[in-house]
Amino acid sequence: xxxxxxxxxxLLALVPTFFGITLISFFVMxxxxxxxxxxxxxxxxxxxxxxxxxxxxxxGLDKPLYVQYGRWLNGLIHLDxxxxxxxxxxxxxxxxxxxxxxxxxxxxxxxxxxxxxxIPLGVRAAVRQNSLFDQVTTVLVFIAYAAPAFxxxxxxxxxxxxxxxxxxxxxxxxLMGYDSMTTFQRVLDWSKHLVLPVFVSAIGGLAxxxxxxxxxxxxxxxxxxITTARAKGLSERKVIYRHAxxxxxxxxxxxxxxxxxxxxxxxxxxxSIFAIPGVGQLMWSxxxxxxxxxxxxNLVIVSVLTLLGNLLADIGYAAVDPRVRTGIQxxx
Amino acid sequence: xxxxxILSFLALLFxxxxxxxxxxxxxxxxxxxxxxxxxGDASTLIPMLASxxxxxxxxxxxxxxxxxxxKDLNLVGxxxxxxxxxKDGKVITFHLRHGVRWEDGVPFxxxxxxxxxxxxxxxxxxxxxxxxxLEVEKAEAPDxxxxxxxxxxxFAPALSSWGNIVVLPEHLLxxxxxxxxxxxxxxxxxxxxxxxxxxxxERIELVANKDYFDGRPYLDGYIMRIIPDPATMFMExxxxxxxxxxxxxxxxxxxxxxxxFRKNFRKYKYLSFSYTYLGxxxxxxxxxxxxxxxxxxxxxxxxxxxxxxxxGLGVVATGPYKPxxxxxxxxxxxxxxxxxxxxxxxxxxxxKDTDGDGILDKDGRPFVFTVLTNQGxxxxxxxxxxxxxxxxxxxxxxxxRQLEWTAFINDFIDKRRFEAVILGWTLGQxxxxxxxxxxxxxxxxxxxxxxxxxxxxxRLLVLGRRTFEREERKKVYFRxxxxxxxxxxxxxxxxxxxxPVIHARFRGIRPAPAGxxxxxxxxxxxxxxxxxxxx
Numbered sequence: 001x002x003x004x005x006x007x008x009x010x011l012l013a014l015v016p017t018f019f020g021i022t023l024i025s026f027f028v029m030x031x032x033x034x035x036x037x038x039x040x041x042x043x044x045x046x047x048x049x050x051x052x053x054x055x056x057x058x059x060g061l062d063k064p065l066y067v068q069y070g071r072w073l074n075g076l077i078h079l080d081x082x083x084x085x086x087x088x089x090x091x092x093x094x095x096x097x098x099x100x101x102x103x104x105x106x107x108x109x110x111x112x113x114x115x116x117x118x119i120p121l122g123v124r125a126a127v128r129q130n131s132l133f134d135q136v137t138t139v140l141v142f143i144a145y146a147a148p149a150f151x152x153x154x155x156x157x158x159x160x161x162x163x164x165x166x167x168x169x170x171x172x173x174x175l176m177g178y179d180s181m182t183t184f185q186r187v188l189d190w191s192k193h194l195v196l197p198v199f200v201s202a203i204g205g206l207a208x209x210x211x212x213x214x215x216x217x218x219x220x221x222x223x224x225x226i227t228t229a230r231a232k233g234l235s236e237r238k239v240i241y242r243h244a245x246x247x248x249x250x251x252x253x254x255x256x257x258x259x260x261x262x263x264x265x266x267x268x269x270x271x272s273i274f275a276i277p278g279v280g281q282l283m284w285s286x287x288x289x290x291x292x293x294x295x296x297x298n299l300v301i302v303s304v305l306t307l308l309g310n311l312l313a314d315i316g317y318a319a320v321d322p323r324v325r326t327g328i329q330x331x332x
Numbered sequence: 333x334x335x336x337x338i339l340s341f342l343a344l345l346f347x348x349x350x351x352x353x354x355x356x357x358x359x360x361x362x363x364x365x366x367x368x369x370x371x372g373d374a375s376t377l378i379p380m381l382a383s384x385x386x387x388x389x390x391x392x393x394x395x396x397x398x399x400x401x402x403k404d405l406n407l408v409g410x411x412x413x414x415x416x417x418x419k420d421g422k423v424i425t426f427h428l429r430h431g432v433r434w435e436d437g438v439p440f441x442x443x444x445x446x447x448x449x450x451x452x453x454x455x456x457x458x459x460x461x462x463x464x465x466l467e468v469e470k471a472e473a474p475d476x477x478x479x480x481x482x483x484x485x486x487f488a489p490a491l492s493s494w495g496n497i498v499v500l501p502e503h504l505l506x507x508x509x510x511x512x513x514x515x516x517x518x519x520x521x522x523x524x525x526x527x528x529x530x531x532x533x534e535r536i537e538l539v540a541n542k543d544y545f546d547g548r549p550y551l552d553g554y555i556m557r558i559i560p561d562p563a564t565m566f567m568e569x570x571x572x573x574x575x576x577x578x579x580x581x582x583x584x585x586x587x588x589x590x591x592x593f594r595k596n597f598r599k600y601k602y603l604s605f606s607y608t609y610l611g612x613x614x615x616x617x618x619x620x621x622x623x624x625x626x627x628x629x630x631x632x633x634x635x636x637x638x639x640x641x642x643x644g645l646g647v648v649a650t651g652p653y654k655p656x657x658x659x660x661x662x663x664x665x666x667x668x669x670x671x672x673x674x675x676x677x678x679x680x681x682x683x684k685d686t687d688g689d690g691i692l693d694k695d696g697r698p699f700v701f702t703v704l705t706n707q708g709x710x711x712x713x714x715x716x717x718x719x720x721x722x723x724x725x726x727x728x729x730x731x732x733r734q735l736e737w738t739a740f741i742n743d744f745i746d747k748r749r750f751e752a753v754i755l756g757w758t759l760g761q762x763x764x765x766x767x768x769x770x771x772x773x774x775x776x777x778x779x780x781x782x783x784x785x786x787x788x789x790x791r792l793l794v795l796g797r798r799t800f801e802r803e804e805r806k807k808v809y810f811r812x813x814x815x816x817x818x819x820x821x822x823x824x825x826x827x828x829x830x831x832p833v834i835h836a837r838f839r840g841i842r843p844a845p846a847g848x849x850x851x852x853x854x855x856x857x858x859x860x861x862x863x864x865x866x867x
Contacts, residue, residue, distance in 0.1 A: 034738030049777065055458055087383060087458070088376040089511045098532055150561075157567050169567050170559055172534065175367065176864055275559040277533030290738070 003318065010314065014307045021303040022076075022296070026069050029295060035061060036085040036290045059085055072296060081300070082293040084286075092297040095282060100301075102172065103267050103278035106194065110202040111259075114209050117202075122213025123248075127240060129218060137210070145207035153200045153273045160196065168193050170275040197274045201267070205259070212255055216248040223247075250321055257313025261306040360840065360856035365553030365864040369565045369577040373533045373558045376516040379497045380452050380459045386556070390536055393554060393852075394521035397495030398426050398445065398479070401761045403844035403851070405657055407492055411440065411499065411522075412479075417800055421486030422469075426479040426494070432545045434501050435520045442473035445494075447502035449481075457510055464493040486798040488805065489764040496523075524549045524853045533558055539866055550840075550856035553866035569597075575835040581643040584831045597833050602843045603656055604830040607649040608712065608756040609822040610703070610719065614783045616751050618701060625820040626667065627677035631726045632719050633669035638826050641714045645831060649824035651813040652757070652765055656845040658802070659763040661810040664817035674726045685727055692727040701751040702731040706740050712754050715825065719754075745781050754825075761846075763809045766793045769816070784821040837861040 036059060056062045060071065075082050081092035121141075125134045161169035168174070173189050174181075181189060220226065221244055229243045230236075267280030279298065286294035374387040379395055382388055398412040409415070412426040432440040449471045451457055467490065470482040483490060501520055505513060519527050524546070525538035538554040557574055559565040566583060568574045570592075579588065579599070588599060610632070612619035619625055634648045653660045683692040683699055692699040703719070705712045716732045723730045730752075735744065744750050757768065767773050770793050771785035789812055796808040816822075832848060834841060840855045841848055857863075 032738075033742045051460065051462055052777070054455055058456075058458055086375050087381045087387070088516055090517075095532075154563055154567075157564065161567060161571050165571075169571050169573060170564050171557070171573075175535070175555065175557070175573070272560040273564055275534075275557070275561070275564060277531065277558075281533060281560065 006318075007315070010311060014311065018303060018307060019073075022073070022300065023069065025299045025303075026072065026296065027065065029292060030065055032290065034290055036292065072293075076300070081297040084294050085291045086286075086289060086294070092293050095294060096279060096297055096301065099277055099279045099282050102276060103271070103280060106197055106201060106270075106276070106278070107262075107267065109194065109198045110205065113198060113202045114205040118206050118209035119213050119245075119249075122210040123217055123240065123245060125210070125214045126217035126221060126248075134214075141207040141210055144203050147203070149200055149204065149269050150273050152203060153196065153270060156196050156200065167195055170273075172276060197270050197276060200274075201270045209252075209255070212252060213248065216251050217244060220244045220248045250317070253316045253320065254313045257309040257311075257316065260309030260312070261302050360550050360854070361859045361862070362548075362550050362856070363552050363859065363865070364837070364857040364862035365555055365866050366551055366576055366835075366838065366855070367555045367557060367574045367864075369559050369568065369574040370556050371558075371560055371562065371565070374530070374536060374556075377519040377527070377530075378500070378510065378513065378516045380448070380457065380461055380500075381510070381516065383460050390538070390556065391519065391521075392496060392523075393525040393538055394519050394523045394527055395496040395499060396521075396523045397497070397499055398428070399491060399494050401492075401846055401850070403842075403846045405761050405845055410495075412494075415491070417491075421488075421798060421800055422483045424481050424483075424491065426481075428477040428479060429545060430477060432522055433543065434503075434522050435526055435541070436501075436504075438501070438503050439476075440499075440522055441476035442479040443476070444502045445479045445499055446471055446473045447506065448498040448500040451500060451505070451510060452498055461493075461497050464490060465498070486800070488797050488800050489762045491800070492760075492762045525554055528553075544853070546853070549853035551853075553864065569833065575838070577833060579831040579833050581641075581645045581828075581831065584645060584833075585643045588833065596836055598836050598838075598841070599831065599833050600841065600843050600848055601645060601829045601831050602847055603647065603654045603827050603845070605654060605759040605761070605847075606756050607652065607654065607759070607827045608715065608754065608825045609649070610825060611753045611755060611782045611822045613748065613750055613752065614785075614821060615748070616701075618699065618751070621681050622819055623677045623681050624683075625823070627674040627681075627726070628723065628728070629667035629820050629823040630670045630677070631674035631728070632667075632722050632823060632825075634667075634825055635669070636722075637715050637718050640718055641711050642826065642828055646826045646828040649827045651816055651824055652759075652768070653763065653809075653813070654759060654827045654845075657763070659806055659809045661813040664813050666817070667820070667823070671722075671726050678726065678728075683727070690724075690727060691729050698729070699727065700729040700731070702733050703752045703754055704733050704735060704740065704744055704750050705754040706737045707734040708737075711828070712756075716754050746777055748781065748783075763805065764793075764797060765812075766797060769793060769812075782821055784819075786815060786819060789815050837863065 035056070053062075060068055063071075072082065081096075083089050083091055084095055121137060125137050128134055157169045160167040172193050173186070178186070178189065226239060226244055229239045234243075267278050268284045269280075270276070271278040271280040272284070279301075282294065283298045285291075286298065370386050370389075372384060372386050374382070374390050375384050376382050376387060377391050377394065379388060379391040382391065396410050398410060399407050399415075400410040402408045411429055411432060413429050415424055415426045417424050426442075426445075428440075428442055428445075434440060449465060449468070452459055452462055453465050453468075464487075467483055467485070467487050468481050469484045472480045474480060481490070481494075501515075504515060504520055517530060521527070522541075522545075524541055524544045526541045528537040528539050530536045535558060536556045540549045540552050542548050557568075559568060559574075562580070565574065565577055566579075566587075569577055584599060584601070588597070610628070612625055614620065638644060638646045638648065647655055648666075650664050650666055651661065655662065678692060678699075682694045684694070685692050687693065689698075703716055705716055713732075713734065716730075720730045720732060745753070768779045769784055769786075769789055770780065771787075771790050773780040774783050774785070792808050792812050792815075796805055796812070799805045799808060830847065837857045838855050839857065840851065842851065844850065
C-alpha cells in the first residue's frame, strides 16, 4: 500500500515538471533567430512584404508569445499537437507517428545488443582485473567510444557494401521486388538492412555500458558477502553471476532509465547516414526550418520519455532493492 | 498459284519484322526506370505551395504549364499551343491544346488555368509565388481552349510565369482548402509521369503516363531516393543503388576516373544557373568610391579561385548572368588580376601606408574590414581565404566571419550590419533582375541589400520588364551589364558548373544551356541493358 502511495506521489510530481519543460522549451525555441517563413521567404525575389505578413498571420506568429503558448497548450490538453508549419501542413502527430516505429525498433535492437555484449564483457573484465583480457578490452572499448559514429559507418559501408558486397548500404529495404517477397524474405531483407545501423548505433553505448558494469562489479566483488559466499564453498560461477552480478546491476538500472529519451534524440546521426526515415531526422529538420509545432511535438514525446524513464528507474530500484523502499518510509 | 505464296511470305515477314527490328534496331526502346539520389525530401507536391527544389523537381514531371523553356532558354508552348500579345503589350491570349486529359480522364480546359490563377492570388493561399500574378488586372476563360490575361502594365516576365505553378485540376480542388488537400501527398496531374507512391524521407516513385499528349516517356519509371548524406549517396552510386546524382568538384576530378566509373557511368558538365560574388555594403565609407571596388576587383585573381576552389570546373563571372545565356553580354569591362593597377587606384583615392605596418590607411583609419559568409559552405569559405590572401598583398586586411544561415540573414543582412559578404544568387531563366538591382528594393527584407542606386539601371530595369521583343530586350540587358561591370557594386567571382553523373545505360542525354533534363522524357535504355521492370 505504501508503495502505491509513493508511486502516486511520484506520478503527481511529474505533471508540473512536464509543463515546466514545455514552457521553457517554447520560449527558448523562439529566441533562436529567424522564423518558419525564413526558409520559404528569405532571399526569395517573389516574396512581397504583404505576403510575408499574410503568412505570419496564418501561422499565428503575429500574436504575442504567451498567446501562442496558450493556444498550443490548449491544443495539447485536447490531445492535438497542431499542424506543421512546413508547406505540407500535415498534422504533427501524423508526421511523428509514421516515423516512430522504425526509430524505436532500431534503438531497442541496439539496446539489446548493448546489454547482451556489454554485461558479459564488463563482468569478465572485472573478474580478471588487470589481466591481458581486461587491458585489451579497455583499449578497444575506448577506441570504439572515441571513433566518430559517422566515420565508422562510412568505413563499414565501404567494406561490407562495396568491397565485399555483402550488405546493402542504406535504406530500410530493397528498392525493387520488395512487394513480391514472402514474409520470410521480407524479414531477411529488413535484417540485412538493419545490421549496420544497429551496430553503429550500439558502438558508443557498448563502450560506456561495459565500463559501468566493470566498475560496478569491481565494487561489489570487494564486499564482505562475496567473501562469505566464497567461504561457503559456492562455485566461482555462482558467486559471480548469482551474488555479485545481481547487486552490480543495481546502478545500471538508473543508467538504463536515463538512456530511454536517447532512444529518440540520439538517432540523428545514424539516421542521416543510413538514410533511415526516423524521428531523429524529423527533429533535426524541424529545428533547421524553425517548424515550431513539430519541434514542440517531438519535445513532448522526448520529455514524456525522460520522465517515464526516470520513474521506471525509481520503480525498478524500489522493486529490486528493498532498502530504497524502507529507506523512504523511515525518512518520513 | 505463286502469288498467294509470296503474299503469305510477305505477311509472315511483316509479322516477324517488327519484333526483329524492335530488339536490334537503332531506334529508342521503351522500358527501365531511373533512380535519382536527392539530399532532401519533397515538402508538398502542389507546386504553388512548395518552395524547395526537390518538390519542384517531382512536381515538374507531374504537372505541365502553359509555356516552358526549351534547351536554348527560349519560351515555347507547352499546354498552350500558341499565344498572342496585344500591341500595347497588356493582353496575352493563350490558345490551349485540345484533347489533353487529367490522369482521372477529365479534360483539361482553360477553367483549370483560371482556377489556378484565382487560387494563387487568394490571400488564404500560403504561396511564395503570388508576386507576378498580382500584376494581373483581369483573367478570363472565354471558351474552354482560350485563356486571356490583361495586365495593368506591360510585363515581359509575365509570359514565363504561366508555367506549371499555376495549372491545377479545378474538379478536384474547387471549394476546398488547398493547404489540407490530399493532392499535396498524392498529386493528380497531366504531365509525362504519374504519381505512384511517396514514403516520407525514403523515396518517391513515378510511372510513365502512357497517354501523355507529347508522346509517352521512353522510361517506365522515375524513382527518387532520399539520402541525406552525400558520402552515403556516392557509395550508393558505386554500389548500383542509384543512377543519377550531382557530383562535387573533387568527386568529379579525383574520385571518378577509375576504369569502373568510365565503364559504368557518364559524367556531364554544364554551367549552373548561379553565380558567387563578393558584395559590398555601398553605404560604408570604404566602399562608396567605385575606384576602391574596382581596385579590389583587380586585386582578386578569379581564375586562381576557380582553379583552387572549383578545381577548374567553373568560369569567371563578369556580371549577373551565366555566359551561355542569350542575354549575356560578353563585351563588358573585365577585371583581370592586376595588383599594380589595384595599388595605383587605391593610391588615387588617398589610401597610403603612412605608418609602414603593411596596411593602407587614410585619415588615420586602416583599411580593415570583415567579410561575412554562411557557415557550412566550404566553397565560399575557401574563396574567402584566397581573397584574404590576395587583398593582403595590396595592403588591405580582410577578416572572415562565418554565420549560421538564418542568423546571417536576419541579424546581419536584414539589419544592414555588414561591410562585405560572399554569397551567391541562383538565376531564373528570364533575365529580369529588378528585385536585386532596382533602387526601390533597398528597404528592409528586400534584396538590394547592398544599397545599389543607379538612375540609368533603374530606367532600364523597368524598360526590360515592358519589352517583349527578344532583340530589344537583349539590348536593354546588355546595357545593364555594361553599367554593372563599370560600377562593380559586386565583384562578380565565378559561375560554377553543375556536375551530374548518370549511369551509362541511359541514352539521348544532350547538355545544353538549359542543362540536361529538358529532354528527360526522351532518354532511353537499349532493351538488353535494361535493369528494372516497373510493375
